[in-house]
Amino acid sequence: MSSELLIQKVSKAFPGVQALNEVNLTLTGGTVHALLGENGAGKSTLIKIITGVYVADSGTLKVNGEEKTFHNPIESTHAGIAVVHQERNLIPDFSVEENITLHNPPLRFGIINRAERTRLAKQALQTLGFEIDLTERVKNLSVAQMQLVEIAKALVTNAKIILLDEPTASITGSETSKLFEVIKRLKDQGTAILFVSHKLEEVYEICDTVTVLRDGVSVLESKPLADYKQGEIVDLMVGRHLAERKVAIRKVDRKAKPVIELKNVSTALGHKNVSLSLYPGEVLGMYGLVGAGRSELARSILGLHEVTNGQILINGDEIKIKSFRDALHKYRIGYVTENRKEEGLFLDFPVRKNISVTILSKILQKLSVINFKKEDDVATKYVDRLGIKVVDNSQLALTLSGGNQQKVSVSKWLAAETKILIIDEPTVGVDVRTKASFHELIAQLADEGLSIILISSDLAEMIAVADRILVMRRYELVGDLDNSKDYQSMSRSIMNTIHSN
Amino acid sequence: MKLPIFFKNQMTEFSLTIIFMIGFLALVVTSNGVFLSRASLQGFLTYLAVPIVIGMAQMVVLCIGQMSLAVGAMGGVTCAIMAVLMADHNFPVWLALLIGIISATVMGAINGALVVLTQLNGFIITLGTMTILLGFQYRLVKTFTIDKYPSSLPDFGNRNFVGFPYILIIAILTSVLLSMFFSRTIMGRRVLATGGNSLAARLSGVSNNRSVFIAHTLSGLLIGVASVITIASLPGINRSIGGDWMLASFAAPIIGGVLMAGGTVAVYGTVIAAGVVRLVDIARAQYSLDPSIVSLSVGVVTLSTVALSEWRRRRTAHQNEGIKGSK
Numbered sequence: 060m061s062s063e064l065l066i067q068k069v070s071k072a073f074p075g076v077q078a079l080n081e082v083n084l085t086l087t088g089g090t091v092h093a094l095l096g097e098n099g100a101g102k103s104t105l106i107k108i109i110t111g112v113y114v115a116d117s118g119t120l121k122v123n124g125e126e127k128t129f130h131n132p133i134e135s136t137h138a139g140i141a142v143v144h145q146e147r148n149l150i151p152d153f154s155v156e157e158n159i160t161l162h163n164p165p166l167r168f169g170i171i172n173r174a175e176r177t178r179l180a181k182q183a184l185q186t187l188g189f190e191i192d193l194t195e196r197v198k199n200l201s202v203a204q205m206q207l208v209e210i211a212k213a214l215v216t217n218a219k220i221i222l223l224d225e226p227t228a229s230i231t232g233s234e235t236s237k238l239f240e241v242i243k244r245l246k247d248q249g250t251a252i253l254f255v256s257h258k259l260e261e262v263y264e265i266c267d268t269v270t271v272l273r274d275g276v277s278v279l280e281s282k283p284l285a286d287y288k289q290g291e292i293v294d295l296m297v298g299r300h301l302a303e304r305k306v307a308i309r310k311v312d313r314k315a316k317p318v319i320e321l322k323n324v325s326t327a328l329g330h331k332n333v334s335l336s337l338y339p340g341e342v343l344g345m346y347g348l349v350g351a352g353r354s355e356l357a358r359s360i361l362g363l364h365e366v367t368n369g370q371i372l373i374n375g376d377e378i379k380i381k382s383f384r385d386a387l388h389k390y391r392i393g394y395v396t397e398n399r400k401e402e403g404l405f406l407d408f409p410v411r412k413n414i415s416v417t418i419l420s421k422i423l424q425k426l427s428v429i430n431f432k433k434e435d436d437v438a439t440k441y442v443d444r445l446g447i448k449v450v451d452n453s454q455l456a457l458t459l460s461g462g463n464q465q466k467v468s469v470s471k472w473l474a475a476e477t478k479i480l481i482i483d484e485p486t487v488g489v490d491v492r493t494k495a496s497f498h499e500l501i502a503q504l505a506d507e508g509l510s511i512i513l514i515s516s517d518l519a520e521m522i523a524v525a526d527r528i529l530v531m532r533r534y535e536l537v538g539d540l541d542n543s544k545d546y547q548s549m550s551r552s553i554m555n556t557i558h559s560n
Numbered sequence: 561m562k563l564p565i566f567f568k569n570q571m572t573e574f575s576l577t578i579i580f581m582i583g584f585l586a587l588v589v590t591s592n593g594v595f596l597s598r599a600s601l602q603g604f605l606t607y608l609a610v611p612i613v614i615g616m617a618q619m620v621v622l623c624i625g626q627m628s629l630a631v632g633a634m635g636g637v638t639c640a641i642m643a644v645l646m647a648d649h650n651f652p653v654w655l656a657l658l659i660g661i662i663s664a665t666v667m668g669a670i671n672g673a674l675v676v677l678t679q680l681n682g683f684i685i686t687l688g689t690m691t692i693l694l695g696f697q698y699r700l701v702k703t704f705t706i707d708k709y710p711s712s713l714p715d716f717g718n719r720n721f722v723g724f725p726y727i728l729i730i731a732i733l734t735s736v737l738l739s740m741f742f743s744r745t746i747m748g749r750r751v752l753a754t755g756g757n758s759l760a761a762r763l764s765g766v767s768n769n770r771s772v773f774i775a776h777t778l779s780g781l782l783i784g785v786a787s788v789i790t791i792a793s794l795p796g797i798n799r800s801i802g803g804d805w806m807l808a809s810f811a812a813p814i815i816g817g818v819l820m821a822g823g824t825v826a827v828y829g830t831v832i833a834a835g836v837v838r839l840v841d842i843a844r845a846q847y848s849l850d851p852s853i854v855s856l857s858v859g860v861v862t863l864s865t866v867a868l869s870e871w872r873r874r875r876t877a878h879q880n881e882g883i884k885g886s887k
Contacts, residue, residue: 382767383765384767386765387764396763401760402759402763403763404760405753405757405761406756406757407756407819407823408752408756408823415749416749417765419746419749420746428744429746471764
């Protein structure tokens, strides 16, 4: 039995913006359909229309030939549509089975039928080929396990149409392949799957058909993916030629004194004998699978976790960083965090205040009062330099797009005139064009003398940007590779390093 | 709607100002101008001072995303200390008031220190300190009314400058300084940063523990000021002082547009909201309404302003989502 979702000429406008303009999409059972587009192209709006969060202004939506208008997510669920959002939608303190059956817990005499609940949850997990203790609290699961619970939650509603929104954004390579097995199994069972992702390699691995959105218009409508090369898809997404850029190899003087050096550093979190050197103006990549301990190492260096053994040297002098304040004010180390919304920004603050937070003591006037003009000048300087798109400096950070938020997050470290910047996963969930401009920015900053440690799980990004790549595995450094910036050979040697014994 | 420049991004404060003006005019008109008489205007303004300052004392704790249940008890103890020192120990007025302000600040600092040391929420800590302080207050005042202190104090409370009671001027000056503290000093900015996003603040070199400590201490200092105003404007001090402060202290900032989640302050909003609440009080006296009407109206005003600003926030967020999609 196969299902079908047909979207015809769907339009949706928000005040001042045409978010979707006569978009068409055909999703058939037994296929995996990629929905691609840059941030802001309209993917989320389309998903929200399919799931009943928004109602389309015009156009039709047909499920199995029957025309439908969903006014809320419940109606959409009843029509057999399930969505797995990028953000977790699980209740941490509930058990696996409680979460899976949350939408519609089985009842008997008006109270929850526990046996039936266990049966339903077990059945859903079996379909996924995934075993886990059904009574485990969800908060104790790994991210990938939570993802699978989310999918099980979709299955238990007997969904025949499943929308996966960036399902691999936060899981590791091996977890991704497990997820793909599940997707293939669902596909073989006749489920229609819409797959949204920024990672084109994955899209090519798993998807059969593709729709590309650009500025709210479907520029490619439900075509077989095999007919298009990756470059062509990217061109369609960005609307201008942005072929694979050739990145020049930068010259780094490795005879100079390292700006920061770790000697046999061990941490309370379990890093063992980590030694590394970062040279002036170098972009040092740190690659590894998610959970390899890269961010944790950065946070330990910055004083957020204890360094139990070994030495940290800044410009040749042994130092001890006691707190993050030390790292910033004494040693001029900045940290652009992985989660810009949770840790990088003050969303309710204007851009101006977000940038100035690290330099308040430098923009004072008489009586230790903050000089608004100086503050505004600093903000303007970095808004211009990084090309942050804002109406003015008092625009709230909350209202900026992901890429611009990330730039604001970088600006505050530049304003603080840091000498060393640790950048953690800078382009997660950022579109192709912004990604490229971010890579240029990193290179430019390094050219100006900033020394950068780049942590990224995006191999293509790593190879495009880093000068040298350290490979971390289970809290130990297992490789130090000069980057030739040739994707084929580099990716092979990095993968070999990770999987060697 | 385009707002006057003063109210940029401050829809709540703008609406409250309009409501205040309409309410004020309505009272003037319906009382045939009696409300404008010196005595009744004086009464209105004198008893506005305390709600303003305790509202701000709560606001500084709200802005780090916590709540203080102890504002009333702290005020009660502070007033009791000042009164006992003057009446029973013949301390000079200035010294008693100074000691009172310092005690209140110390009480706030203790709250802050306890929150930092235990890493428990301020709600729980202040629930505890509130109960302890109430015990102190009862022990200090017992069942008496203490009023045997120099008359210079109540005299000061009655004095005014071209119609504005000195104590109201103190409250307004305090709010101006507080507003400057948050917008123009490093410490103020850091406290707000902690309230806005404590993780981001920590990763920007801000010490959250210090911010929490400062916010509670500042709250104590403001309660000290409120206590001085109280003792100057009342004929005597008994154990009921501060009993009705706690809820009032929440009403003004929340109506005034301060987010419960932290990260924002609205000094002007708090002041004008206190004014609106005070108008309701006056209206009750003017029309001899049942006291329940006041509770009822303040409750309805609180709920509806919070609901209104939440609705507006969501609508803005929704629109922004659309705008973001436009790039």
